[in-house]
Amino acid sequence: MFPARLNRILPYVFLATGILATIQLASTLMRFLHKSGIADWVIHNRGTLGWVFASLAAIAWLFVLLGALRRRHRLPKFLSERRWLMDILDRLTNRAELERRISEQAESIFVDAEALAATLKAKVVGQDKTCTDLSAQIRRRLALKQRGKPVGVFLFAGPPGAGKTWLGKVLAEALGRKLLHFDMTQFSAGGFGATSLFGAAKGYVGSQEYGKLTAGLRDTPDAVVLLDEIEKAHSDVHKNFLTAWNDGFITEKSDGKQINTNRAIFVLTTNAAVDTLADLSRQYANEPDELRRAAVGALREAGFAPEVLNRIDRIFVFEPLSGLDIARVAALEIERMISGYGLTVADGGIDPEVLLDLMARQQRMGSAASSRDLTRAIEESIADSLIAAKEQGATAISLVKSEGGVRAEVAAATPALAKAATPKLAQPGS
Structure with a gap:
């Protein structure tokens, strides 16, 4: 006293x-x-x-x-x-808090929507319309000088393997922003999931550290936050996002600090209501407002909470891959896999028959097929041949369809092995 x-x-x-x-x-x-x-x-x-x-x-x-x-x-x-x-x-009012929030207000950022769309289309196959629309949305929202909520909360809906997650990653790269990627299937348990993302309250285990999401946004407030398969997360996790999407901040549980989200871009993906959304996308191809209204209804029936859907700025419905789009994805995946073995593919080095076989295999699987299935099929077809070619000193190869499968022919080799004959390569399944 x-x-x-x-x-x-x-x-x-x-x-x-x-x-x-x-x-x-x-x-x-x-x-x-x-x-x-x-x-x-x-x-x-x-x-x-x-x-x-x-x-x-x-x-x-x-x-x-x-x-x-x-x-x-x-x-x-x-x-x-x-x-x-x-x-x-x-x-x-609380003058100190007001001054802090004003200091965090986003500045206007101007991007070339056409250039951004071209960048996205060059890397994301089969979703040109979505890339164009998304780029226009990003341009409008970044140009706002004052915002009370994130730059955008976008939902990518559609079949597995259509490029939803990939577009989120490419968007972050194109904008020069850090990507915070979370697989929401890991947060299906309410208590643990919320704690892992948003921190633990004082007195609980883990309260000495920030949550994965709050720490990420604290350090990089202009990140692209990719929430994969958002429908798999627990409803308690969804509720914690509501203030982030609506009020422009997210609360760290360990110390109660409000982390600003006004500069972040949230990208949500979902595989829910795939068939219904595909039908709606074709029915309202030229009516975006009607498509959004119908898509919201379909997602609500699939289990999405109304309060979550109400905070989503735009729903983009992805088209399933078909025709040459499957071949394009397969060719890019083959190139990536060849590069992973320290090799390059010669110009025109992929036999069209190889791509036709992959397309037929993918189409036989129907609408349930995803890009992951395509990746597995490619690996089964060419991995052994690539390993054998690498052992023979190859630096560049061509893929040729043969009776036994796919054969990797050496197109270029290291000088020490330049005189070596094309090796007899192992075939898939041998």
Whole structure:
């Protein structure tokens, strides 16, 4: 109790000490002026001048004291109600929080929608319309100077393997933003899932560290947050995202700090209601508003909570891969796999028969087929041949369809092995 009383009287003690020190300083100054021969009128009126200086010092100390008391909310009521004593923001709101939030307001960013769309289309096969629409949305939203919520909350819906996750990754790369990627199937348990993403409250295990999402947004507030298969997450996890998408912040549970989300882009993917959404996409191909309305209804029937759907800015329905799009994806995946073995593919080095076989295999699997199935089929077909070619010193290869499967022919080799004949390569399944 004694320290508390002492804290209350200390400001007054400091004020009295300041006044006495100021009077003493004024007296010393007057003696100096007297000895130095300053004008007689100063000498004769030194008492009056001393009181003037003392009064000015007292007024200055009074304002210092009032400021200190105001900051500690200890002003008497009759003073605290005087509007002229404080900033209107101090009286009516939390000024410090307001200043912090203003400092975090996003600046306008201008992007070339056509260039962005071209970049996305070059890497994402079969979704040109989605790439164009998404680029336009990104351009409009980044140009806003002030936002009360994220740049965008976009839902990518459609069949597995259509490029939803891949587009999210390519978007982050094209915009030069860090990607925060979360597989939401790992957060199907409410308590653990929410804790892992948003931190644990004080007193609970893990409360010394930030959650994976809150830490990521704290360090890189302009990240692209990719939430894969959002429908698999627990409803408690969904609820924690509502303020992030609607109010522009997300709360870290360990310390209660609000992490700004105004500069982030949220990309959600879902495989829910695939067949229904595919039909709706064809039916409302040229009516985006009707497509959104119908898609929201289909996703609600598939189990999406209305409050989650209400916070989604735009729903993009992906088309299933077909025809040459399957061949394009297969060719890119083959090139990536060949590169993974430290090899390159020669120009025109993929036999069309290889791609035709992969297309037929994918089509036989029907609408349930995904790009992962295509990747597995490619690996089964060419992996052994690539390993054998690498062992023979190849640097570039061509893929040729043969009776036993797919054969990798050496198109270029290291100098030491340049004279070596094309090796007999292992066939898939051998």
